[in-house]
Amino acid sequence: MATLNDYLFVSGMLFTIGLAGVVIRRNIIIVFMCLELMLSAANLSLVAFSRFNTVKGLPDYNGQMLVFFVITVAAAEVAVGLAIIIALYRARQTIHTDELTSLKG
Amino acid sequence: MPSPLFWLFSLIMLIGGCAVIAFRNPVSSALSVVACFAGLAGLFVGLNAYFIGIIQILVYTGAVMVLFLFIIMLLDLKDEQKRAKSLAPLLAGVGLSIAFIIQLIGVLSKSPDKIAPALNAETLGAAAADFTKGGKIATALTDGRLPDVHLIGHTLFTQYNLPFQILGVLLLVATVGVVVLSKKTEEKKTEDRR
Numbered sequence: 001m002a003t004l005n006d007y008l009f010v011s012g013m014l015f016t017i018g019l020a021g022v023v024i025r026r027n028i029i030i031v032f033m034c035l036e037l038m039l040s041a042a043n044l045s046l047v048a049f050s051r052f053n054t055v056k057g058l059p060d061y062n063g064q065m066l067v068f069f070v071i072t073v074a075a076a077e078v079a080v081g082l083a084i085i086i087a088l089y090r091a092r093q094t095i096h097t098d099e100l101t102s103l104k105g
Numbered sequence: 106m107p108s109p110l111f112w113l114f115s116l117i118m119l120i121g122g123c124a125v126i127a128f129r130n131p132v133s134s135a136l137s138v139v140a141c142f143a144g145l146a147g148l149f150v151g152l153n154a155y156f157i158g159i160i161q162i163l164v165y166t167g168a169v170m171v172l173f174l175f176i177i178m179l180l181d182l183k184d185e186q187k188r189a190k191s192l193a194p195l196l197a198g199v200g201l202s203i204a205f206i207i208q209l210i211g212v213l214s215k216s217p218d219k220i221a222p223a224l225n226a227e228t229l230g231a232a233a234a235d236f237t238k239g240g241k242i243a244t245a246l247t248d249g250r251l252p253d254v255h256l257i258g259h260t261l262f263t264q265y266n267l268p269f270q271i272l273g274v275l276l277l278v279a280t281v282g283v284v285v286l287s288k289k290t291e292e293k294k295t296e297d298r299r
Contacts, residue, residue: 001108001220001221002108002111002112002151002221003218003219003220003221004218004219004220004221005213005216005218005219006111007148007152008213009209009210009213010115010118010119010148012205012206012209012213013119013122013206013209014118014119014122014141014145015205016202016205016206016209017119017122017123017125017126017202018122019198019201019202019205020126020198020199020201020202021122021125021126021198023194023197023198023201024126024194024195024197024198025126026194027131027182029131029173029176029177029180030125030126030131030134032173033125033134033135033138033173034125034126036138036165036169037122037125037138037141040141040142040145040161040165043145043157043161044145044148044149047148047149047152047154047157048152050152050154051152051153051154051221052219052221052222054222054224054228056231056232056235057224057228057229057231057232058224058229058232058251058256059152059153059154059224061256061257061260062260062264064154064156064157064257064260065257065260065261065264065265067154067157068157068160068257068261069268069272071157071160071161071164071165072164072272072275072276073272073275074169075164075168075169076275076276076279077279078169078172078173079172079279079280079283080279080282080283080286082172082173082176083282083283083286083287084286085176085180086176086179086180086286086287087286087287089180090289095180095182
């Protein structure tokens with residue numbers, strides 16, 4: 001049987017991949033996908049905690065509710081974020097973060 | 106969840122995650138995210154969170170990634186492949202990951218490990234006492250099944266009713282916001298020039 005630490009390790013690895021992707025990649029859509037990976041890594045650890053801490057013989061459903069809310073908010077966030085990317089592309093004709101330097105001092 | 110299945114789904118998830126960063130073509134990256142989330146949904150099902158596993162597939166791999174693919178194809182990015190890879194962000198990313206993994210191993214080696222508490226007919230039957238007798242939840246629990254969706258619905262509409270309604274307002278705001286953001290602003294620009 002897989003233990004709690006196995007799940008937490010896998011979740012941490014997924015978070016690391018997301019973090020590395022945000023730092024390495026320069027395409028803003030890929031960066032956005034990697035943010036989704038990091039959110040999902042948090043979801044995995046929440047569900048693992050929910051399963052491994054039973055309340056009165058059932059999994060702790062408060063943890064799964066939080067995951068439900070995270071998934072819903074993430075869906076809204078993706079829609080708004082992609083709309084911003086579209087608006088950005090219209091204004092600048094690029095989504096490469098190296099070329100978006102208006103805020104650079 | 107038996108260990109071989111756990112490692113299989115974890116492997117699918119992590120390889121999918123690595124492929125997201127490795128591929129140069131954004132469409133391939135988006136499809137790797139789909140593979141990654143499918144593995145993740147498998148892990149959720151293995152943790153007896155059937156409802157979360159299903160909405161992970163429906164919402165993420167179904168709706169969100171289709172939206173991503175749609176935007177990638179709409180923008181039609183051809184110059185991505187020609188770009189030279191710079192070394193500095195690669196080194197920063199790898200260094201950051203290694204530091205994070207070392208930290209993770211350090212924390213996990215000290216934290217107490219836990220084995221999953223049993224979810225069998227005995228424990229589920231004992232939990233049935235808290236629910237209305239003859240109801241769907243109590244019946245399923247006494248039969249030794251875990252009525253996951255019913256329990257989530259029960260928690261959602263009793264303990265989390267207000268956050269749930271606020272979430273509905275949030276989705277409405279997001280929908281209106283997206284429409285406003287993606288509207289063309291040609292007229293406004295000409296007005297500004299005058």
